[in-house]
Amino acid sequence: xxxxxxEVQQSRNDERDEEAEQELASRVRPLDFGQPTKFTTxxxxxxxxxxAPCFETLVASLTGELKVDVEIEIAEIGxxxxxxxxxxxxxxxxxxxxxxxxxxxxxxxxxxxLAWVLQALECLLGGEAARAPSARRLTDxxxxxxxxxxxxxxxxISSAWVELGGPELRRGEIDLEGDAGLLVAPGEPTLAVTxxxxxxxxxxxxxxxxxxxxxxxxxxxxxxxxxxxxxxRTDHDARELRRGxxxxxxxxxxxxxxxxxxxxxxxxxxxxxxxxxxxxxQDGVRLFAEEVSLGRxxxxxxxxxxxxxxxxxxxxxxxxxxxxxxxxxxxxRARAWVDGGRESSERPPVLRNIFVRVWAELGRTHISxxxxxxxxxxAVVELDQPxxxxxxxxxxxxxxxxxxxxxxxxxxxxxxxEHLL
Numbered sequence: 306x307x308x309x310x311x312e313v314q315q316s317r318n319d320e321r322d323e324e325a326e327q328e329l330a331s332r333v334r335p336l337d338f339g340q341p342t343k344f345t346t347x348x349x350x351x352x353x354x355x356x357a358p359c360f361e362t363l364v365a366s367l368t369g370e371l372k373v374d375v376e377i378e379i380a381e382i383g384x385x386x387x388x389x390x391x392x393x394x395x396x397x398x399x400x401x402x403x404x405x406x407x408x409x410x411x412x413x414x415x416x417x418x419l420a421w422v423l424q425a426l427e428c429l430l431g432g433e434a435a436r437a438p439s440a441r442r443l444t445d446x447x448x449x450x451x452x453x454x455x456x457x458x459x460x461x462i463s464s465a466w467v468e469l470g471g472p473e474l475r476r477g478e479i480d481l482e483g484d485a486g487l488l489v490a491p492g493e494p495t496l497a498v499t500x501x502x503x504x505x506x507x508x509x510x511x512x513x514x515x516x517x518x519x520x521x522x523x524x525x526x527x528x529x530x531x532x533x534x535x536x537x538r539t540d541h542d543a544r545e546l547r548r549g550x551x552x553x554x555x556x557x558x559x560x561x562x563x564x565x566x567x568x569x570x571x572x573x574x575x576x577x578x579x580x581x582x583x584x585x586x587q588d589g590v591r592l593f594a595e596e597v598s599l600g601r602x603x604x605x606x607x608x609x610x611x612x613x614x615x616x617x618x619x620x621x622x623x624x625x626x627x628x629x630x631x632x633x634x635x636x637x638r639a640r641a642w643v644d645g646g647r648e649s650s651e652r653p654p655v656l657r658n659i660f661v662r663v664w665a666e667l668g669r670t671h672i673s674x675x676x677x678x679x680x681x682x683x684a685v686v687e688l689d690q691p692x693x694x695x696x697x698x699x700x701x702x703x704x705x706x707x708x709x710x711x712x713x714x715x716x717x718x719x720x721x722x723e724h725l726l
Contacts, residue, residue, distance in 0.1 A: 342614075342683035343494035343517045344384045352515070353382055355465040356498065363461040370457070371428040373505035380501040380510070386607070386687075388491035390514050391484065395419075397440060398512075401455055402477030402485035403462065412474070412519040414487050415458065421502055421509035422447075425454055434505035443481065452479065462513065470523050489516050492607065492687040496520075521675060553674045558593045559604070559613050559688060561696065561710065562718040563664035571661055571700055574722060579711070580698065582665060582718040589616060590667055592686065594677045598623045604667050606692040607685060611668045615684045661700045665710070665720045695723055 344352075360377050367375040385393070394416045401415040423441065424434035429450055443451070456476050463474035478485045489495075498513040562582030574580065584591075590613060592599045600618035604611070668688030680686070695707035698720060708722040 342384070342685065344496045344520075345683075348520075349382050349384075349496065351469065352465075352496065352498070353379060355468045356462070356513075359461040359465040359468075360500070362464075363458060366457050366461075367425075367454070370454070371425060371504065372431075373428045373434065374503075375505075376501075376503040378501055379498060381499040382496065383499075384494060384496050386491060387489045387493040387495045387514070387516055390495045390497045390512075393497070394512060399451070400480040400485040401459070402480075402487060403459055403474050404477040405466075405472045405474050413516065414485055414514045415455070415462070415511065416514065417455070417458075417511040418509045420507075421504065421511060422451055424504040424507055424509060426450060428505055429454075434507040437507075448479070452476070455479065458511075487516075489518070493518060494685075518676075521679065554671045555594045555674050555677055556669060557599075557672050557677060557686065558669050559602075559611075559667040559686070560591045560593055561604075561665040561667055561720075562590075563662055565660050566663055568661050568700075571663060571705075574706065574725070576722050576724060578722045579713070580663065580665075580708075580720045580722065581713055581715075582720070584718050585716055586712045586718050587716065589613075592680070594674075599677060599680055602686070607687045609691055611688040611690050611692050613667065613686045613688070615680050615682055615686065618681060663698060663700050665696050665698050665718070667696060667710075696720060698722070 357379060360379070364375050364377050367377075395418050397419040398416045399419060399422055401417065403413045403415055405412050419440060420437070422443070423437040423439075426447055427437035428434055459474060459476040466472070466474050480486065494517040496515040496517075498515065500511045500513070502509055502511060562584030564581065564583050589601045589603045591601050592613060592615070598620070599622070600615055600620060602613040602615040602617075604613055606612055668690035670687065670689045672686070696710045697704050698706040698708065704726060706722050706725050708720040708724070711719045711721055713719040
């Protein structure tokens with residue numbers, strides 16, 4: 306009976322432990338931040354307001370060129386990551402780079418359904434849009450004719466861009482299979498403007514993809530308002546300097562929390578140990594550019610990767626505190642001291658008197674300095690780490706363990722250690 310009672314008690318204890326783990330897991334469910342929020346409602350309204358009248362002019366020009374009724378209107382404006390916006394385009398679309406400046410730097414992409422191209426070509430050659438084939442290979446003559454039509458479209462987009470405060474745009478590379486040579490990070494916030502078109506009563510469409518990187522210069526000069534004229538040379542040099550500095554890459558860290566502890570205590574940590582950090586879970590995580598804080602956000606995920614949705618910026622910046630230098634060689638020597646002394650009294654007192662800063666990181670990524678300084682509440686920062694990987698523990702810059710992120714009964718962040726590195 307005693308043995309049976311012991312087994313029952315153990316079973317109950319196991320059930321309670323499992324329930325406690327499930328409760329902790331339920332309190333740290335990841336949020337999905339797959340849809341960026343970089344373009345505010347005001348910015349979308351401003352962009353839409355500039356594009357709408359230009360498309361009215363475009364309709365008149367295309368109607369005269371094709372000798373049939375043409376309609377183009379904005380059907381939808383939404384923001385996504387660059388990868389998600391590209392994935393939503395029809396597979397047979399014609400991609401057109403839109404460039405600015407003397408160096409033809411690609412800024413945005415116009416995607417035109419192949420059906421629209423074939424309908425326009427049919428009408429341009431005196432036929433009817435309804436008789437256009439659903440698909441066929443474009444000849445060199447087709448390309449030449451299409452370039453003229455696309456120049457008209459890009460010309461009106463350029464007029465809208467100038468109205469927003471940007472430079473004139475022009476058509477770049479036309480690509481029938483790819484992305485027209487644009488090199489954009491998959492997670493870059495992108496405004497997708499979907500256009501509904503009817504050529505001679507036949508429906509098709511096109512889309513304008515505007516990465517946030519292209520809009521940054523306009524946003525920095527007052528949300529799209531043209532800045533006052535300055536000395537051209539001085540203004541050019543200043544812009545080049547800002548652009549160079551803004552493009553510099555910095556390490557962005559999402560720090561969950563930290564705690565000070567003697568190096569002796571750190572070296573006694575074992576798999577299964579719960580390390581309680583000094584930060585409250587309800588405060589989220591803190592973002593650092595290198596060692597300077599930028600703000601705080603809510604941890605979650607974007608697709609298959611971890612992400613942080615920024616909630617608070619504008620706080621006085623702080624530097625991540627550092628204590629005694631700790632590298633891999635120092636760590637190994639300290640471990641040897643701990644392993645060599647059986648009793649705490651036999652260990653060198655220095656191990657108890659040297660404190661290290663131990664912190665947990667949700668993940669890291671590299672972004673441009675300009676993007677780091679532009680982070681605002683609502684922005685989503687996608688990290689390099691997959692969502693399911695353990696969080697890592699650091700001591701003064703040295704990763705020494707990883708584990709599972711939990712919320713302690715007191716409401717603070719904690720890490721249940723799984724591996725020592």
